Amino acid sequence: MGNSSLIRATDIRQSPGIKTLRALLWIFGVIFVLVGVLGYMMGDLQVSGLQTVANEIYAARTAAQNAGAPVSGSVFLFGESFSLLSWDGAISAWLLSAVMNSAVIILLTGVALIFNAVMLKVQSWENMKDLLCVEPALFFFLLFVYYPVIELIRISFTDMRMLSDATFEYAGFKNYRWLFQGSGAKYFVDSLRITATYTFWELFITLAGGMLLALLFNRLTRLFNAMRAIVFMPKYIAVSTSAVVFIWILNGRFGILNSALSVFGIQGLDWLNDAKTALTGVLILTAWRVVGYAMMIYLSAMIGIPRDYYETAAIDGADGVSRFRYITLPLLAPTSLFLFVTTFIASMKVFQSVDVMTSGGPSKATNVLVYWVFNLSFEDFRVARAAAVSVIFFIILLICTALTMRWSSRSVNYDS
Amino acid sequence: MKKYLAFALAALMMLSVVSVSLAESYEVTEPITIQWWHAHEDRFNPQIEYMIEKFEEENPLITVEPIYIGSYSEINTQLIAAVASGDVPALCTANTSYPASYGAAGICEVLDPYIEATDYDIADFGEGLIASTSYDDQQICLPYLISTQVMFYNQDVADAEGIEMPKTFDEMDAFLEKATVFNEDGTTKRYGTVFAGWDYWYFEMLYKNNGVSVINDDGLTTDVNGEAAVYVTNKIKEWIDKGYAYFAYGTDASANMRQLFWDGGTFSVFHTSSLYDLYVAQSDFTVGMCWLPGGMDGESFKSEVGGSVILIPAKASQAQKNAAWVFLQFMTSPEINLYWADNTGYFTTRQSVLASDAVTEYLERKPAMKNVMEMSSWINPRNQHPLYNTIANLWRDSLAQIYVEGAPVQDTLDSLAAEVTEELEDQ
Numbered sequence: 079m080g081n082s083s084l085i086r087a088t089d090i091r092q093s094p095g096i097k098t099l100r101a102l103l104w105i106f107g108v109i110f111v112l113v114g115v116l117g118y119m120m121g122d123l124q125v126s127g128l129q130t131v132a133n134e135i136y137a138a139r140t141a142a143q144n145a146g147a148p149v150s151g152s153v154f155l156f157g158e159s160f161s162l163l164s165w166d167g168a169i170s171a172w173l174l175s176a177v178m179n180s181a182v183i184i185l186l187t188g189v190a191l192i193f194n195a196v197m198l199k200v201q202s203w204e205n206m207k208d209l210l211c212v213e214p215a216l217f218f219f220l221l222f223v224y225y226p227v228i229e230l231i232r233i234s235f236t237d238m239r240m241l242s243d244a245t246f247e248y249a250g251f252k253n254y255r256w257l258f259q260g261s262g263a264k265y266f267v268d269s270l271r272i273t274a275t276y277t278f279w280e281l282f283i284t285l286a287g288g289m290l291l292a293l294l295f296n297r298l299t300r301l302f303n304a305m306r307a308i309v310f311m312p313k314y315i316a317v318s319t320s321a322v323v324f325i326w327i328l329n330g331r332f333g334i335l336n337s338a339l340s341v342f343g344i345q346g347l348d349w350l351n352d353a354k355t356a357l358t359g360v361l362i363l364t365a366w367r368v369v370g371y372a373m374m375i376y377l378s379a380m381i382g383i384p385r386d387y388y389e390t391a392a393i394d395g396a397d398g399v400s401r402f403r404y405i406t407l408p409l410l411a412p413t414s415l416f417l418f419v420t421t422f423i424a425s426m427k428v429f430q431s432v433d434v435m436t437s438g439g440p441s442k443a444t445n446v447l448v449y450w451v452f453n454l455s456f457e458d459f460r461v462a463r464a465a466a467v468s469v470i471f472f473i474i475l476l477i478c479t480a481l482t483m484r485w486s487s488r489s490v491n492y493d494s
Numbered sequence: 495m496k497k498y499l500a501f502a503l504a505a506l507m508m509l510s511v512v513s514v515s516l517a518e519s520y521e522v523t524e525p526i527t528i529q530w531w532h533a534h535e536d537r538f539n540p541q542i543e544y545m546i547e548k549f550e551e552e553n554p555l556i557t558v559e560p561i562y563i564g565s566y567s568e569i570n571t572q573l574i575a576a577v578a579s580g581d582v583p584a585l586c587t588a589n590t591s592y593p594a595s596y597g598a599a600g601i602c603e604v605l606d607p608y609i610e611a612t613d614y615d616i617a618d619f620g621e622g623l624i625a626s627t628s629y630d631d632q633q634i635c636l637p638y639l640i641s642t643q644v645m646f647y648n649q650d651v652a653d654a655e656g657i658e659m660p661k662t663f664d665e666m667d668a669f670l671e672k673a674t675v676f677n678e679d680g681t682t683k684r685y686g687t688v689f690a691g692w693d694y695w696y697f698e699m700l701y702k703n704n705g706v707s708v709i710n711d712d713g714l715t716t717d718v719n720g721e722a723a724v725y726v727t728n729k730i731k732e733w734i735d736k737g738y739a740y741f742a743y744g745t746d747a748s749a750n751m752r753q754l755f756w757d758g759g760t761f762s763v764f765h766t767s768s769l770y771d772l773y774v775a776q777s778d779f780t781v782g783m784c785w786l787p788g789g790m791d792g793e794s795f796k797s798e799v800g801g802s803v804i805l806i807p808a809k810a811s812q813a814q815k816n817a818a819w820v821f822l823q824f825m826t827s828p829e830i831n832l833y834w835a836d837n838t839g840y841f842t843t844r845q846s847v848l849a850s851d852a853v854t855e856y857l858e859r860k861p862a863m864k865n866v867m868e869m870s871s872w873i874n875p876r877n878q879h880p881l882y883n884t885i886a887n888l889w890r891d892s893l894a895q896i897y898v899e900g901a902p903v904q905d906t907l908d909s910l911a912a913e914v915t916e917e918l919e920d921q
Contacts, residue, residue, distance in 0.1 A: 143580070146811040240574055241599030256920070261913045331750050351744030353899060440744045441895050456571045458884040459595065 091198065100195045107191030113177055114185025121178035122229070124246065131155060135178060138171040149175045182225055190217060227472070234465035241459050253466035262463065265442070265450065266470075273426055273446045276357060276364075280425040283365045284417055288372020289410070293402070295373060296380055306377070310370035317367070321434035324363045325350065328435075353443035356436050360444055363431050372417055379413035380406065415486045419479065426475055447471050520611050526817045527557040528584035531573070533566055533802065541837045549824045556817045566592075566802065573807070577601055582807035584818035587638055590626060590799050591695070594878040597629025603806040605633040608819045618828075618844050626799040626875035635805035636826050639840040641768035642797045642873050643699055644866055645687065648761055649782035657761065660787040663704055663726070670738035673761040682737040685760035688751045689730065691743040691897065694890040695876075696764050699797055701726050703789035708886050709879045709918065716914040718889055719907035727896060727903050734897050741897035752776070766800055767866050771839035774862075783862035785869050795869065798876050801840055832856065841870065881921060885914050 119125040120132040134153045142149040149172040156167040177184065190213060197209060234253055238246040256262045295306050312320065327335050328349035336346025349359035387405050396404070429448040432438060438445040438453065445453075447467065454464035534542060546558045563569045566589035576582045588596065596602050609616050616624060616633065623637040647659060660669040670686035677683045690696035698708070704726050707717040717723060733739045742751040752769075754760050756776050764786070765773075773781045788795035804825060806818045824830060828844045832852055835842045847853055848867070857864050876882070892910040895901040 143809060144812040144815075146813050239599070241577075241595055241601060260920075261916045325746055329746055329750070332753065348744075351747060351750075356744075436745050439891075439894075441891055441899060456574060457567075457887070459574075459599075 100198050103191045103195035107188045110184050110188025114181050114188055117177035117181030121181055135175050186220055230465050230468055233462055234469050236462050238462045239459045240455050240461045253463050257466050269445050269447045269450045277425040279361050280364050281421055284368050284372045284421045287369040288376050291373035292376035310374050312367045313371045317430040318434050321431045325435055328359045350436055351440055353441045356443045360431050360435055379410050383409050520608055520816050522555050522817050525555050526813055528814055528817045529559045529561055531561050531563045531583045531586040533569055553820055580809055582809045584810050584814040587802045587804050589802055590876055591883050593635055593803055595880045597634045598880045602634035603808045603815055618846050620845055622873045623843055627803050635803040637843045638804040639801045640843045641766045641801040641840050643696055643786050644767045644783050645762050646765055646773050647782045649780035659784045662788045662792050663790045670733055674738045686738045687762040688760050689741050690764045691741040692747045694886040699786050703794040708889055713879055714918050716911050719911040743894045743898055768801055768840045784865050795872050796874050797872055799873050
């Protein structure tokens with residue numbers, strides 16, 4: 079059976095139709111790649127040799143914009159003195175403008191065509207059908223995930239400013255020198271420390287608080303259902319909305335938290351305006367939002383633990399603490415790992431609550447990495463510096479996640 | 495004689511033909527809808543609706559779609575994103591701290607040809623405001639809602655206790671001593687003043703009037719750790735340490751400061767003249783408003799322009815720009831200028847308005863405005879260096895470390911100066 083299907087597949091691959099298709103894929107693929115590379119070099123890379131043409135396209139675009147009409151006219155691609163078989167090298171400005179705008183899409187399409195041409199030769203027809211189903215998703219993944227990362231790395235080696243992104247020069251490692259040796263170093267270290275502190279506490283709150291609440295609410299009665307819903311509810315509320323409410327709850331002079339503390343004779347703090355307590359203020363909001371979600375995840379995992387384990391342990395004389403220590407905790411390890419990784423990545427990228435509640439202050443006490451990147455781009459307009467910070471941040475996240483996964487594969491028990 | 499007359503006539507006709515054709519190139523000839531991005535909160539909706547209705551009655555071809563974007567900072571973010579994508583509004587308001595950066599990047603349409611073609615009376619704004627809205631000798635936006643730094647104070651308390659507002663920096667000591675009230679345990683019961691510290695703009699004139707430049711004229715050096723800067727910083731720190739004043743810093747610092755003023759927890763505050771109406775509306779006492787104290791030399795009383803400008807993004811289509819220019823002329827016309835000023839607390843920016851009967855009536859209703867408007871010729875453009883905002887924010891944060899966290903003055907300012915110099919060298 080296996081042999082006959084292989085022969086059939088081989089036959090199909092050798093058929094004249096497939097051979098023609100492969101040849102066409104190669105031809106169009108190469109054309110698309112060449113055109114895409116040309117557009118990418120003119121637009122994103124701003125290669126100096128092509129800048130005359132690119133500038134003409136920019137001028138045509140501006141004129142079209144002013145006139146409220148499509149780009150028109152033509153551009154001499156190889157200079158006005160060029161001539162080949164009565165063709166003077168003139169190309170529609172509209173076409174070149176479109177190529178510059180869509181260079182990456184054209185390039186990726188070309189790569190996809192060539193890839194399929196190769197695969198048609200080496201893969202069976204059955205495998206090709208599977209591959210074709212996956213390719214659209216892969217295409218979008220490359221375009222919207224990997225291309226931005228590549229662009230980010232490229233921009234980090236330029237002197238690009240947010241307000242003048244049309245013109246830039248390659249600056250080598252200048253932005254990285256600023257980040258590690260210049261005035262950026264102290265902000266980077268501070269930001270990393272603040273982000274790490276925030277992440278540590280969010281992880282602690284999520285894992286410990288979530289598990290504690292899950293143990294507390296692990297009763298399948300209506301009353302407990304209602305209470306669970308109340309604890310989970312903050313997750314539904316937008317961060318920005320709850321952050322505005324928490325600004326007032328935590329207000330040093332008029333906030334209800336300080337009023338409540340004063341009832342017990344405790345001196346209130348200026349939570350968000352004091353550099354020593356501002357991050358704690360942000361973490362109070364975080365705790366309020368995340369703990370219910372973690373509780374629900376833990377609860378669903380707890381329900382999945384067979385009751386037999388507990389009953390057997392009870393017969394053997396194990397008390398509640400022992401049952402938790404030796405049954406619940408190990409069997410919740412995969413859930414803890416899931417929460418750890420997702421919370422770790424999310425908390426390292428915290429932005430909204432900081433933006434609304436403290437704007438990175440006071441005295442940069444809550445200047446987490448993503449907020450710093452945002453400020454570098456939109457307040458200082460130093461987009462190249464922001465890109466350099468983002469690249470390093472990306473690497474840090476990648477390493478941390480890889481180490482976690484590596485550790486988990488050895489230590490986490492997936493048996494149930 | 496006849497020959498000269500004929501020549502003059504021909505020249506005149508030629509000139510008028512050129513002017514007519516120039517004006518025609520900016521005319522709106524077809525129905526068009528334009529977007530206007532602004533930062534006016536909901537409470538200003540009735541005024542916006544009134545103005546747009548009036549405008550659309552006068553200009554039936556143009557429909558204006560006002561869009562509230564958020565704070566000036568949010569407008570900045572959105573505008574930059576819009577410019578990058580090429581999908582820009584026809585008209586946009588922006589904080590007065592941004593025109594220099596926008597001008598350097600070519601974000602704004604240069605308005606000089608429009609002004610020339612339509613005989614727009616730009617001179618009516620006065621030199622200071624024209625300079626505030628220009629970059630590289632080109633008019634890139636127009637003054638819209640203009641304010642300046644002021645001190646609000648409790649007029650009733652001032653009258654009852656004989657407190658005189660300080661005219662110069664040297665008079666601050668005596669003023670604060672008199673205006674501050676302490677509890678029996680030595681804590682402050684009523685501050686003499688509060689320095690608004692969440693934005694450098696509110697307090698920077700205390701430094702500038704004493705000769706301190708955050709960025710010197712050469713654009714490459716700074717004076718933030720110079721002798722005068724250290725003196726002013728030490729003085730303010732001394733007042734804070736004595737309990738005469740505090741440095742309002744942080745997200746809700748503005749709201750806290752205002753509430754403190756209304757509750758009688760401070761005699762005065764440093765803030766912006768644009769909030770005059772709000773201060774008056776929330777106070778159960780008479781609110782006074784005065785110019786910030788001048789320099790130690792007794793002669794420097796400069797202040798800086800605040801509020802917002804209005805601009806046309808260069809990436810808009812010409813038809814959008816033409817319609818935007820018509821709306822822009824309307825929004826900055828003397829009549830609307832006074833209407834806005836009256837309804838918002840901002841200044842009247844048109845000099846021709848100042849002599850009108852309407853302003854006399856307006857000042858009768860808002861007498862405290864008179865103190866400030868009389869000195870309006872002292873309003874100066876903000877620093878036009880493209881990095882000024884970035885560097886002044888670093889300066890603000892360093893001062894906050896000194897005033898709020900007790901960081902050492904000289905070391906902190908020296909470290910700041912080194913960082914500022916590095917930033918300026920890497921432009």
